[in-house]
Amino acid sequence: MADNVSEIVERPIYLGTELKFSLNIEAEGFDMLEDDFKVIIKNMQKSEVIDKGEMILTQDNKFLFTLHTETLGTGDYYLTTVAQVPDADFDGGYRQEVQKTFLCKVTS
Numbered sequence: 001m002a003d004n005v006s007e008i009v010e011r012p013i014y015l016g017t018e019l020k021f022s023l024n025i026e027a028e029g030f031d032m033l034e035d036d037f038k039v040i041i042k043n044m045q046k047s048e049v050i051d052k053g054e055m056i057l058t059q060d061n062k063f064l065f066t067l068h069t070e071t072l073g074t075g076d077y078y079l080t081t082v083a084q085v086p087d088a089d090f091d092g093g094y095r096q097e098v099q100k101t102f103l104c105k106v107t108s
């Protein structure tokens with residue numbers, strides 16, 4: 001599974017910034033419009049779960065979501081993408097794919 005998160009710049013991100021992401025998940029047999037997924041953004045202290053239904057669908061079939069850095073505070077932010085991929089070989093007809101990506105460092 002590959003996710004395409006909007007570019008995170010190399011400069012520091014300061015507490016109080018609202019982050020905006022564009023998500024595109026590519027996995028064999030997975031359709032972002034039809035299948036379920038969520039993202040989890042976390043640092044060492046807290047995490048925030050953003051379900052597909054809370055995201056905005058764009059005209060090019062990507063999903064947008066935002067996170068205000070005040071929600072999690074300072075530290076290294078990681079994005080975990082969890083997708084339910086259709087697969088007849090698994091119980092219930094789905095397999096779960098998880099990918100974790102470093103996003104940025106938020107400082108005060």
